[in-house]
Each structure stands twice: as structure tokens, then as C-alpha cells.
Amino acid sequence: MNAIPTLELGDVTRRFGEQTVLDSISLAIPPGSFTSLLGASGCGKSTTLRIMAGLDRPTAGAVRLEGREVSALTAHERNIAMVFQSYALYPHLTVAQNIALPLTMKSLSALGRLPLLGTLIPGTAAARKEIQAKVSAAAEMLGLSHLLDRKPGTLSGGQKQRVALGRALVRDPVLFLLDEPLSNLDARLRVQMRAELVALHRRTGKPFVYVTHDQAEAMAMSDQVIVMIEGRIAQAGTPRELYERPASLAVAEFVGAHAINLITPQQGAGEMHSSAARAILGVRPEHVVPAPHGSFTAKLRSVEYLGSEIVLSLRTDQGVELKSIAPGTFEPPLPGDNVRLSFDPTCTHLFHPETGARIGGASECRS
Numbered sequence: 001m002n003a004i005p006t007l008e009l010g011d012v013t014r015r016f017g018e019q020t021v022l023d024s025i026s027l028a029i030p031p032g033s034f035t036s037l038l039g040a041s042g043c044g045k046s047t048t049l050r051i052m053a054g055l056d057r058p059t060a061g062a063v064r065l066e067g068r069e070v071s072a073l074t075a076h077e078r079n080i081a082m083v084f085q086s087y088a089l090y091p092h093l094t095v096a097q098n099i100a101l102p103l104t105m106k107s108l109s110a111l112g113r114l115p116l117l118g119t120l121i122p123g124t125a126a127a128r129k130e131i132q133a134k135v136s137a138a139a140e141m142l143g144l145s146h147l148l149d150r151k152p153g154t155l156s157g158g159q160k161q162r163v164a165l166g167r168a169l170v171r172d173p174v175l176f177l178l179d180e181p182l183s184n185l186d187a188r189l190r191v192q193m194r195a196e197l198v199a200l201h202r203r204t205g206k207p208f209v210y211v212t213h214d215q216a217e218a219m220a221m222s223d224q225v226i227v228m229i230e231g232r233i234a235q236a237g238t239p240r241e242l243y244e245r246p247a248s249l250a251v252a253e254f255v256g257a258h259a260i261n262l263i264t265p266q267q268g269a270g271e272m273h274s275s276a277a278r279a280i281l282g283v284r285p286e287h288v289v290p291a292p293h294g295s296f297t298a299k300l301r302s303v304e305y306l307g308s309e310i311v312l313s314l315r316t317d318q319g320v321e322l323k324s325i326a327p328g329t330f331e332p333p334l335p336g337d338n339v340r341l342s343f344d345p346t347c348t349h350l351f352h353p354e355t356g357a358r359i360g361g362a363s364e365c366r367s
């Protein structure tokens with residue numbers, strides 16, 4: 001029997017005036033999973049997250065937390081932690097105070113929070129001690145112990161992001177929601193923080209829902225990726241399922257480090273693949289490779305050397321523009337020369353030319 005999902009959305013619709021921002025979306029966040037909501041700007045990712053958190057209400061549909069309908073509960077009552085891209089730290093508070101904030105708000109009265117008077121109120125000292133212990137544990141987990149007395153203004157972007165995570169961590173929530181938390185960081189730090197987030201997820205054992213428009217980030221970190229397009233779920237699955245069996249042309253175009261090659265029936269897709277006479281044929285650049293005995297040739301137009309790999313831009317005699325990824329050791333001919341190529345038919349996808357729906361292709365790519 002499957003475990004009850006930590007969170008479920010059932011046919012959730014959200015309208016703002018005339019605009020339907022979420023159109024009957026259903027999804028499940030399994031216990032302990034790392035789920036990414038992936039989609040282009042404006043597709044409704046943040047709105048979905050806000051509805052999960054209880055910061056926004058659906059126009060229609062259900063939100064269930066551990067099997068219980070929670071649509072009427074406030075964000076506070078749901079015990080869900082949300083981390084924003086902007087960090088949302090208080091500049092006048094120290095790192096320790098920022099991390100402690102959700103706990104001090106919850107367990108100390110307004111008077112108890114006052115620095116001097118608070119110490120005179122019964123029970124306050126014990127509560128403060130407990131908060132301190134939780135803050136120390138979170139800081140330790142995030143490598144922030146040496147920064148607890150600093151103010152946010154003196155921290156780097158990565159450190160600020162860790163403080164925001166610490167604040168989520170001390171609440172011991174049932175679910176973590178992260179809205180593009182790495183987008184303010186430079187490329188190198190993003191990759192480092194990615195790994196740290198995955199490690200943190202593993203240590204907490206709690207489900208994470210991660211919003212991003214970066215497919216590499218989603219694919220690298222998640223057990224489940226939910227691709228959203230214009231307020232709908234285009235596909236939900238493991239990174240491998242999305243890459244190997246994209247449900248539509250739109251998903252195939254969104255997922256993968258390099259844009260997928262698409263060959264229309266007019267461009268002779270049927271000549272390259274027997275069942276593609278009336279379909280759009282999709283084949284990823286990494287599955288079109290230079291090969292001395294390959295089945296077709298194309299003219300080399302330009303070469304992009306990336307170190308570990310080389311991206312070749314080509315054009316076939318039928319006028320089809322193609323990209324091919326060759327290993328970094330490949331010695332390309334001069335632009336204008338022909339390159340013999342082969343592709344693995346187990347790594348092709350067929351899409352309906354009008355609807356874009358997947359209508360065929362291999363179930364398992366062998367290359």
C-alpha cells in the first residue's frame with residue numbers, strides 16, 4: 001500500500017479576475033520526496049506554492065495535508081516552512097535572532113521577548129534555553145555556527161540563504177517549500193548550494209518542494225519533477241522519465257541540457273524514421289553523433305568547443321537544421337564540409353504535429 005502523500009492538491013484552480021492562473025491542477029508530494037515545480041516565468045509555480053503554504057486560497061479544489069483537508073487553515077496552522085528567493089531576513093537582528101524568530105514568536109509572549117523585562121517572566125528562561133539549543137543545532141547543520149552574532153548585511157548571498165534555511169529548519173515543519181532560493185547566487189555558488197540542499201533534505205527526511213525555472217537544477221536534485229506550462233501540469237515524473245519519455249513536444253523542449261532536434265514531416269522526418277511520415281520526429285543532440293559508417297550526412301555550419309564536448313551545428317540536404325554533440329576529443333572538419341552521422345532509433349520521440357502529444361518513440365533509450 002502506498003503511504004499517504006504529505007501534501008496533495010486536488011483539481012486546484014486559481015483565478016485572478018478574468019485570468020485563470022492555475023487550471024485544475026492535481027499533484028501529490030510523497031513523504032520524504034524532493035519535488036521540483038519546473039516551468040517558465042508566469043506559468044503559476046509561485047501561486048501553486050503559496051496555495052500549498054496557505055498564503056493564498058484556491059478558487060476551487062482541495063488542499064490536503066497528510067490526508068486532511070486544510071484549505072480553511074492559515075499558513076501558521078499548517079506548520080509548513082517557506083523559503084523565499086529574497087531571503088526575507090531582518091537586517092537589525094543577528095543571525096541567531098533571525099533563525100530563532102519563528103520560535104520566539106511562538107513560545108514567548110510579547111513581554112517575554114523584551115531583553116531585560118523578559119527574564120523576569122516565569123518560564124521564559126527555560127523557553128529561551130530551548131530556543132538557543134534549536135538555533136545551535138540548525139546553525140551547526142548549515143555551517144553557520146561562527147556567524148551567529150553577525151547581522152545579515154555583513155553576510156554573502158550564500159550565507160544569507162543558509163540563514164533563511166535555518167529559520168525554516170528550527171520550526172521542524174512537516175514540509176519545506178522553497179521558491180527559487182538560489183536564483184540570487186552566482187553560477188558556482190548555485191551548484192554548491194544545490195548539493196547542500198540535497199544533503200539537507202536527506203538529513204531532515206522531510207519532503208521538499210522546490211520551485212525553479214532551471215531544468216538542470218530540477219533534474220539534478222529531484223526525485224519528482226512536475227513540469228508546469230501555462231497553469232497546467234504538462235507532466236510529472238522522475239527526471240529520467242521526463243527525459244526519456246516526454247509526454248509532449250513542450251516537455252521535450254523544456255527538459256535536457258541542449259535543445260532537442262525537431263524534424264517535421266515536410267522536412268522528411270519519415271525518411272529518417274519509418275513511422276515518422278506524419279509525425280514530428282524529436283532526437284536529442286547527444287543522440288546524433290559523428291560516425292564513419294553513419295546512415296546520413298549533413299553539412300557542418302559551425303562548431304562550439306565546450307571542453308568535454310563539442311556542439312556541431314549542421315544542415316542536411318533537405319534543409320533540416322541539426323545539432324550534434326560529439327566528445328571533446330572529436331576533430332571536426334572545416335565548416336562547409338560534410339559530416340557522416342548516425343542516430344540511435346531507440347532514442348527518438350514522435351509527436352503529433354498539431355497537438356504536440358507524444359504518439360510514439362522508444363520506451364528506453366539505449367545510448
Ligand SMILES: Nc1ncnc2c1ncn2[C@@H]1O[C@H](COP(=O)(O)OP(=O)(O)OP(=O)(O)O)[C@@H](O)[C@H]1O
Binds near residue numbers: 040041042044047213
Ligand atoms: N495577486 C495576483 N493578482 C493578479 N495576478 C497574479 C497575482 N499573483 C500572480 N498573478 C499572475 O499569475 C500568473 C502566474 O504567476 P506566478 O508568480 O505563479 O508564476 P511563476 O511561474 O512563479 O513565475 P516566476 O517564475 O516569474 O516567478 C502571472 O501571470 C501573474 O501575473
